[in-house]
Amino acid sequence: MAECTVTTPAGVGLHARPAALFARAAAKASEEVTVSRPGGEPVNAKSILSVLSLDVRGGQEIVLRAAGDDGQVVLDSLVAVIRDSG
């Protein structure tokens, strides 16, 4: 399981546009991808409903986890989406 913690850029966070891009990128993964607040319950990163409900704002830390052989590649793409969301 590949894992990383990333801080969202200052701004509005993972609202509709970034959440859609984020879930889309996660959906490309062959296996499970989750996102959570540090110490929080992981939610399915491929579900826009779950990502929107997590309500990640700007400047907040989130933990990304991706299973499978392509886990790290998936995480790298998600970090890129988050970095561009500010």
Next chain:
Amino acid sequence: MSDPLVVLAPVAGRTLPLGEVPDPVFAEAMVGPGSAIDPDPGTSVATSPVTGRIVKLHPHAYVVLTGSGRGVLVHLGIDTVELKGEGFRLLAVEGDEVTAGMPVVEWDVTAVRDGGRSAICPVIALDAPMDAVHLLAGPGRVAAGADLFRWQ
């Protein structure tokens, strides 16, 4: 397989195909399939499109989750997150159980347009397959609370 869900128009106005929404995130159904409404000018009371729980409530957008686990997103205007709630008044609280048609947000459609933004409201079936949505409202006017689309 859940029973089909009828999603109601959250605002009164003119229906638009999702593809005509001036934001590719919605127009290309990146957030999911659905429909859109160009609302009547003036003060608008946006209502819940389905019966369920408000799992997310921002002044400019809300998500209602049905008992069968389906989430419907109502987004009031385009890029209206930038207004940080100005011109929007919450009529409900996140976590509320609501019935379809109940008021959620009161907002000033004209002020959104005067600020140079589109007031078009996408109504989205989150995480639904692209072919899951069947429009019930035809082109033209729709009343708030009227049937908008069916989620198979």
